[in-house]
Amino acid sequence: MNVLRYLIQKEFIQIIRNKALLPMMTILPIVQLLLLSNAASNDVKNVNLVLIDKDRSQTSRLLRNKIEAANEFSIVSYATNNSEAMPYLQANEADIVLEIPNDFEREYFRGEAPDLQLLVNAINGQQATVGFGYLNRIIAGFNGDILENGSMAQMSQTAPRAMIQIASRNWYNPELKYTHFMAPGILAEITALLTIVLTAMNVVRERELGTIEQINVTPIKKWQFILGKLIPFLILGLVILTVGIIASKLFFDIPIRGSVTLVFGYAIVNLVAVLGFGLLISNFAETQQQAIFVAFFFVLIFILMCGLFTPIESMPKWAQYFTIPNPLAHFISVSRKVLMKGSGLADIKMEFIYTIILALVFNSLAIWSYKKQQ
Amino acid sequence: MPENIIQVEGLTKCFGDFTAVDAITFTVKKGEIFGFLGANGAGKTTAMKMLIGLSKPTKGMGSVAGFDIAKNPEKIKKRIGYMSQKFSLYNDLTVKENIRFYGGIYGLDKKRIRSKTQSILKELNLNDVAGTLVAALPLGWKQRLSFAVSMVHDPEIVFLDEPTGGVDPHVRRQFWETIYEAAALGRTIFVTTHYMDEAEYCDRVSIMVSGKIEALDTPENLKHQFKAKTMDEVFLKLAR
Structure with missing residues (x-):
């Protein structure tokens, strides 16, 4: 036990003396939080539209006014025909071209259900679908308005008489603030990421300097060495997490509905898993470059497949299984559930179980693959 | 007859x-000072690493x-000290740390650590720099400190892998004096080097x-056997 104390003491002295580490632990998380939470947004706030009104009637003007009044759209141009509108799509300046056909008003009141043509620029699928959705809602609303409006005497047979109104309320994030959704995820991501890289680099650095050889000729036990690295970096990870939570509360006023103790309790298990993974990488790397490249490879997969940017539920089935050995996916899920929904221990049971298994597997492999002898 | x-x-x-x-x-x-000589790449370090449990035979x-x-490599590790040719103290820790x-x-x-620290600082005359980062010490001091630290647990044998690489003859001499002091305490010294003048000290x-x-013998016998005046000549004759 005493040996372990000296290992941890030495690691902390080195951490404190390392001038690059302190800013890395404080400024980096804050910058990432501010930048990513705001910028890496899936919100579609502005859809660029080209309008072709071939009808130029009272009814088509009504529809135009409605679209112009909607916040989500900005009209890039009023074209008179398709060939005028196409260059905007080509140049990516417009997301949607809406064409109101010639006999729109006449057909509408005859009950012939005129066709509106929508050309959607689907290069950005997200923008396209969401924009299409907004526009659909407006057109449906327009339909309803006219039906309600008694002045229109000749009501069509085909137009629906009564519309079903769907009133939705957004739970857990009522204002649909994207930062509230992103910040808890990014918090988890930064904590895991920094600790993986820091541990992987740390052990390899000792190998490069030759100090690890000096430690290997002492009667130190393998588990002592691994724990001696794990504990200081675990504490480091918790510091980063604390900085991150305080920053997210200050800058984004993220809701903290569940127990912070639960988040930290889970974070400890998760960090043990992640650190074990970092140590595992370091055992196979001879130089810091190698360690960074391998860590980068895995971190990239972890981040893109953790549900931070794309929901795990919309991944193909086989890819969803790959998120099980991804400690980051569980961390983000716990962070969002506990902070935003106020989930308790029972709700994050599965994440806990998976993470404990990962922690055991990664650390056993790290101890096993740490060779005192060549 | 002393044991092997x-x-x-x-x-x-x-x-x-x-x-x-x-x-x-x-x-x-x-209790011997055993010189393990050879050119670069002759296999000295590899042989030594097998003895100290860093490499499997x-x-x-x-x-x-x-x-x-x-x-039983782990049992051996308790009883030996090792100073590698790479400087292996922590540059970002102080001498004392x-x-x-x-x-x-x-x-x-x-208690033992405290008394050991005091005796090492005193013997090497490092009291003034006890709180200085090792990085700031001159190479010769670093090597002597590194040697002293490798014996912090009073090992029976100390393995030194080219301990005097990169320092001037004067500092090398000083280093050998500390080796003699350690040997005088009854420690066995196993030292690799490719400086043939150092061989004379073994x-x-x-x-x-x-x-x-x-070849394996006392420097005197080897010089006699190869009809050479210095160990350098012995080595050149063998290497040819």
């Missing part, structure tokens, strides 16, 4: 097709301080040429 503290028979290490150490056999007596047998090198750290992982208690030397031990 190191005993090696047919020790071999291969890396793939390459045989770095080719069936070497020798013994080292307790491919073939052959060996025992150090009474324990088998293949079966380095002594405390290595004392600590060798399992010394607090009780016995072995000369390794491409993985094999080609």
Whole structure:
């Protein structure tokens, strides 16, 4: 036990003396939080539209006014025909071209259900679908308005008489603030990421300097060495997490509905898993470059497949299984559930179980693959 | 007759097709200063790493301080000190912190660490720089500190791998004086070097040429045997 104390003491002295580490632990998380939470947004706030009104009637003007009044759209141009509108799509300046056909008003009141043509620029699928959705809602609303409006005497047979109104309320994030959704995820991501890289680099650095050889000729036990690295970096990870939570509360006023103790309790298990993974990488790397490249490879997969940017539920089935050995996916899920929904221990049971298994597997492999002898 | 503290028979290490150490056999007596000589790449470091448990032997047998090198490397580690050719103290720790750290992982208690720290600082005259980062010390001081730290747990044998690389003759001489002091305390010293003048300071030397031990005796006898005036000449004759 005493040996372990000296290992941890030495690691902390080195951490404190390392001038690059302190800013890395404080400024980096804050910058990432501010930048990513705001910028890496899936919100579609502005859809660029080209309008072709071939009808130029009272009814088509009504529809135009409605679209112009909607916040989500900005009209890039009023074209008179398709060939005028196409260059905007080509140049990516417009997301949607809406064409109101010639006999729109006449057909509408005859009950012939005129066709509106929508050309959607689907290069950005997200923008396209969401924009299409907004526009659909407006057109449906327009339909309803006219039906309600008694002045229109000749009501069509085909137009629906009564519309079903769907009133939705957004739970857990009522204002649909994207930062509230992103910040808890990014918090988890930064904590895991920094600790993986820091541990992987740390052990390899000792190998490069030759100090690890000096430690290997002492009667130190393998588990002592691994724990001696794990504990200081675990504490480091918790510091980063604390900085991150305080920053997210200050800058984004993220809701903290569940127990912070639960988040930290889970974070400890998760960090043990992640650190074990970092140590595992370091055992196979001879130089810091190698360690960074391998860590980068895995971190990239972890981040893109953790549900931070794309929901795990919309991944193909086989890819969803790959998120099980991804400690980051569980961390983000716990962070969002506990902070935003106020989930308790029972709700994050599965994440806990998976993470404990990962922690055991990664650390056993790290101890096993740490060779005192060549 | 003093007992053999190191005993090696047919020790071999291969890396793939390459045989770095080719069936070497020798013994080292307790209390001896044993010079392990050879050109760069002759296999000195590899042979030494097998003795101290950093490298597994491919073939052959060996025992150090009474324990088998293949079966009980961890038991050997308690009884030996090692100073590698790479400087292996922590540059970002102070002199005192380095002594405390290595004392600590060798399992010394607090009191013992304190007294060891004091005696090392005094012997090496490092009291003024006890709180200085090791990075700031001159190379010669670093090497002597590194040697002292490798003996912080009072080992029976100390293995030194080219301890005097990169310093001037004067500092090398100083270093050898500290080696003599350690030997005077009854410690066995196993030292590799490719400086032939240093060979003269050893009780016995072995000369390794491409993985094999080609000669082993006292410097006097070797010079006589090869009809040479200096160890340098002996070495040149062997290497040819």
